[in-house]
Amino acid sequence: MVSATAPASSLAVSPPAKQEPVRAASPTITVETNDSSLEIAVGENLLDALLNSGHAVEYQCRSGYCGACRLSVTHGQVDYDEYPLALLNADEILPCCCRVNEPLKLAVALREGLDAGQGELFD
């Protein structure tokens, strides 16, 4: 027969607390591009932020299938809730479906004829 009471000394040991990954503490994240810099809110869609700030980004499916939106990243990394089907090189991301958790530098320019700040659609 097994006893249901444990010795007092074994009750003092508790399992180690689960460590959460360190995330950006700031409510916004800086994304630098070829000719401008923008602040995006944590959880904001990167493709929308780039388009709203006047950047020239192609897109079609907006869900990681076609690869039309792929951009080269020169600094930083992104995560995906579901890994996209589009094929990517190690230095490429899909702004339509990635999650931005840290500052990024992207190889993307403003649409032709725009200067930094002129592409803002929403203030």
Ligand code: FES
């Ligand atoms: S728009 Fe199709 S993968 Fe991003």
